[in-house]
Amino acid sequence: MSDPPLGERVTLARVAAQAGVSRATASRALRGDSRISAPTSVAVREAALTLGYVPNLAARSLRAKETHALGLVLADLRDPVHAMVAAGFELEAAKADYTVIIVAAGGELDGERRALRAFIERGTDGICIASGVIEPHEARDRLGGVPLVLLQPDHASQVTRSAGEEEVGVIRADDAAGVRAAVWHLRELGRRDIAYLGSGDRATNRLRGAAAADAMRGLNAGTLRSFQVADDAWTRPREVADALIGALPDAVICYDDKTALALLDGLRGSGIDVPGRVAVVGFDDIPFAALSNPRLTTVSTPVVEMGELAARSLVEATGSRALPPGRVLPVELVVRESTAGYARPRPLPADRGRRTEVLARG
Amino acid sequence: MSDPPLGERVTLARVAAQAGVSRATASRALRGDSRISAPTSVAVREAALTLGYVPNLAARSLRAKETHALGLVLADLRDPVHAMVAAGFELEAAKADYTVIIVAAGGELDGERRALRAFIERGTDGICIASGVIEPHEARDRLGGVPLVLLQPDHASQVTRSAGEEEVGVIRADDAAGVRAAVWHLRELGRRDIAYLGSGDRATNRLRGAAAADAMRGLNAGTLRSFQVADDAWTRPREVADALIGALPDAVICYDDKTALALLDGLRGSGIDVPGRVAVVGFDDIPFAALSNPRLTTVSTPVVEMGELAARSLVEATGSRALPPGRVLPVELVVRESTAGYARPRPLPADRGRRTEVLARG
């Protein structure tokens, strides 16, 4: 079952010798070149197997000028959303027999620059920057020709482009549509004093906040109130709740699920009922949003699929010399208990509580 | 700011030519060889900079027989625990200027074999298998000499080794101690009918179950009851709760936090009070365990640190020709509301609810 212990690594030359052919023939046989006769092919394969030959991809890359590797830059694998993007990316890359190099840049410009440099050094065939803060133009410049996909770019320049618009090489979720659906939903429930709770100071945050304000305007529903907490405030639920308490709205749309779940906890700590006193909406629909108490209403974004799509685009781009296309992916509002009517739900028979209602489809 | 658009990639030869020296000299100058004169060194660096030279690591690896890359096999990046291991691993690798290749093997033997093969092909300087199901001996065989670290190995052979024992190249958390602390804690609270709720059929699950049974025996506390749900049951909370309902214990130690949080949700769906009727304990202490309602008592395992440790071991192993050492890392029981006294906690002033109590330190 297990290969022979490779003290010194077996090279193609050894295989060729063993099979009694030239290196060229061995190479062709192993790569399935149609011109090689069946018997030689078999002989070579056999030799490779018994010797435990494993090709040296560094050597192959050097010749072939392609590595069958993709690079993925993201902010932090500890964040479930980023991890899910990475999961989708790796999954799809693996299907096409590509390997993935991941660099966590910590959401910092210099980290992203270093990551790009590392990818160039390693000659990755394609690169994806997820939630990057680097200016798109700079990234493309630094890469000079290597296929690049920007996934939910978080650079300031992204705030101003009009919603729903596709951009070459950019994959995004339709955040604006999601926020709009949330606002509509809350208005339908009779909530009047709606607020946006931002977290961090990146483009995505500002974009969602702006979308909420727009939606309010579109509904002639008065102005949106705005609160803001730090990037990592969600690990300190009190801090999140305290940002609102004292000027409590009757509905809050949060930057993401992490913030929303922390808010839920913080409000409970202050004896404030959700959804009775305040309705809460999250963003992303991470798995734990369905397990909170009350279960969290949230805008579900296809994070895993976005990762998959990014990888697929890159794989395709390396084949055809074309640029990866852009995409704006639909999101949907998943309504759960945190925005239910004024009464808290009773114990639920069967799986009723799990049911979700689609209000908006990007 | 941005490098010149590299149509064809700049090679060392170009830099050398530009600086008016030989390739050898250029190479030495860039790597900081002390024998190169200051003026030439400067000239070379300058040339490299203006030309936008980026070294080709494939070529370098081919010569140097080391890649400055580490391989990480894990089951699934969508799982927060695995993602956190990966985060720690990448973080620490990056500090030592190593790049990380991640392959998700889906918890399947063949996937892990393929991953190892891919790593060998790419010549990674070290490899970590996290929660792998591959037999340790087989893994070492296939790798022939490449430093290997097994992180929380999940192969059957791991169940029988005695708890707390260190094994070369194996990094584990002291699961048994954690479970023991949980059992003691529950007994102290007066819970008598304690159960273990397993999930999946891997070694780690069996190991934790066995540790719980042992702890009960050690306390002369009667026999532990055992329940079991599928690997992915946590996404179907009803199913998790239904596994217990009908023979409800008054305390449950769950395989992990995901399962515990699902159980919390499922029990709530059935109107069963936690901790009033049942106390619930999780395992891992993922961030969301602190945000549930009730907040989850859980065994905190140093997942990120384990990833860091793994990477560090590998980096060190590549330097010194030695094998990576083994480690059993301490865990601690974090007591929260899900095992509080019989009364449900009132709204909490300030951060009282966040306080944790350390009961056991591996």
Next chain:
DNA sequence: TTGTATGCGTTATCAC
């Protein structure tokens, strides 16, 4: 159908 020869970009060994 197979073999020969060359080069991918670096670094190390040996000269000078």
Next chain:
DNA sequence: GTGATAACGCATACAA
């Protein structure tokens, strides 16, 4: 201090 030159392992253009 610096420069030729060879070699890492592989894949291909060209010959046969």
